[in-house]
Amino acid sequence: xxxxxxxxxxxxxxxxLEEDYVKYSGMRYGESLFLxxxxxxxxxxxxxxxxxxxxSSSVVLLNATKDFGGEVFAIDFAKKWYRNPQGEESxxxxxxxxxxxxxxxxWHPYLGHLSYEVMPQIGKEIDFCLIDTVHIMPGEILDYLxxxxxxxxxxxxxxxxxxxxxxxxxxNNFTTTLLIxxxxxxxxxxxxxxxxxxxxxxxxAIVAHSATCLPNIAAVxxxxxxxxxxxxxxxxxxxxxxxxxxKKVVEELADYFRKNYNKGLSQLFIDIVDFQVAGTExxxxxxxxxxxxxxxxxxxxxxxxxxxx
Ligand SMILES: C[S@@+](CC[C@H](N)C(=O)[O-])C[C@H]1O[C@@H](n2cnc3c(N)ncnc32)[C@H](O)[C@@H]1O
Numbered sequence: 001x002x003x004x005x006x007x008x009x010x011x012x013x014x015x016x017l018e019e020d021y022v023k024y025s026g027m028r029y030g031e032s033l034f035l036x037x038x039x040x041x042x043x044x045x046x047x048x049x050x051x052x053x054x055x056s057s058s059v060v061l062l063n064a065t066k067d068f069g070g071e072v073f074a075i076d077f078a079k080k081w082y083r084n085p086q087g088e089e090s091x092x093x094x095x096x097x098x099x100x101x102x103x104x105x106x107w108h109p110y111l112g113h114l115s116y117e118v119m120p121q122i123g124k125e126i127d128f129c130l131i132d133t134v135h136i137m138p139g140e141i142l143d144y145l146x147x148x149x150x151x152x153x154x155x156x157x158x159x160x161x162x163x164x165x166x167x168x169x170x171x172n173n174f175t176t177t178l179l180i181x182x183x184x185x186x187x188x189x190x191x192x193x194x195x196x197x198x199x200x201x202x203x204x205a206i207v208a209h210s211a212t213c214l215p216n217i218a219a220v221x222x223x224x225x226x227x228x229x230x231x232x233x234x235x236x237x238x239x240x241x242x243x244x245x246x247k248k249v250v251e252e253l254a255d256y257f258r259k260n261y262n263k264g265l266s267q268l269f270i271d272i273v274d275f276q277v278a279g280t281e282x283x284x285x286x287x288x289x290x291x292x293x294x295x296x297x298x299x300x301x302x303x304x305x306x307x308x309x
Contacts, residue, residue: 001186001187003188004041004191005037005191005193006036006191006194007037007040010036010040011033011197013036013040013063014029014032014033014036014060017059017063021055021060024054025057026051026054026057027057027132027160028195029197030193030196030197030215031190031215031216031217032060035057035060036060036064038158038188038219039065039070040064042127043068044127045071045127046070046073046125047065047071047072047126048072048130048147049072049073049074050076050132050133051075051076051130051132051143051160052093053081054083055095057130058096058097058107059096059103062100062107065106066103070128072107073108073110074107074108074110075110075118077112077133078111078292079092081093082292082295083296090296092111094107108122115146119147124150126147126152126155127151127152127156128156129155129157130158131143131144131158131179134243134291134292135170135175136172136243136291137241138175138237138243141233144233145234145257146253148227149260153222153223153226154222155221156188156220156221157183157185157219157220158218159179159218159219159220160216161173161176161217162180162214162217163215164176165177167211167212172242178236178239179233180218182232182236184226184229185221185222185225185226188219189215189219230261234268237272237276238272240280241280242291243291245273245287254266257269
């Protein structure tokens with residue numbers, strides 16, 4: 001493992017962004033700075049982001065790649081922003097990009113989809129990937145499996161909310177905690193010093209942040225072994241699911257896994273889904289839409305000292 005220290009130039013680059021992205025960010029300022037530092041260290045040409053929200057992390061990725069022109073491909077399951085703080089009609093997902101027309105030219109959104117549906121269009125050779133979606137099972141574990149075949153062997157995978165279970169009432173938000181431990185490769189960690197840079201959230205900020213006792217973002221640099229150790233990730237899917245996929249999605253995904261991994265892992269996925277379904281009463285089987293809708297309603301009731309992520 002390696003701690004990645006941010007440089008003064010990284011801080012300056014972050015400061016060159018106006019405040020708009022900060023207001024709606026799902027990340028603390030120090031975490032966005034870590035993301036900026038990683039991008040500047042690895043200089044990726046093809047960046048994939050899963051979990052766009054308002055679009056603040058897309059803005060950070062586009063800003064950090066601007067010197068070398070990296071393209072950012074951004075996937076989000078929701079077409080509308082998953083928050084609605086004023087109880088009004090939600091903005092579209094990624095609306096913050098409208099404030100940054102120069103950066104937006106290198107942004108390629110795929111909204112209203114799960115990753116497996118659009119990866120054939122986005123293609124391979126991805127050298128940097130940020131995953132920040134729902135944090136409950138199967139969540140990012142399944143998202144990672146959907147994109148792994150399209151990542152370069154030495155891709156840098158960044159996961160947000162890796163220590164969310166250490167925040168109050170977020171004990172079940174552990175998918176990225178598991179994933180960062182399970183993915184084979186060198187781990188890149190954020191220095192706690194990043195949090196000493198005061199979060200640039202003013203009193204009117206819609207989004208406030210839950211405190212975790214450890215840095216809440218981390219990365220892993222994949223290597224030639226990573227894709228061989230994929231059973232280890234499929235096996236995590238045996239942990240109890242909190243949302244379920246439609247039958248059609250399960251069938252399509254099983255087919256996708258058969259093509260991109262092998263028949264054995266595809267069958268393992270089907271067996272795990274059967275096990276999860278059998279272990280949960282029908283009326284308790286929430287869909288991802290319902291989970292996100294509940295989140296949106298809960299957060300519309302939050303004050304500015306509410307919870308993010
Ligand atoms: C925490 S927000 C992303 C915040 C953003 N990365 C930032 O830092 O500002 C999570 C987003 O992931 C989306 N999402 C949840 N599950 C998803 C999935 N399986 N695939 C794609 N998007 C998903 C939600 O609609 C939501 O917009």
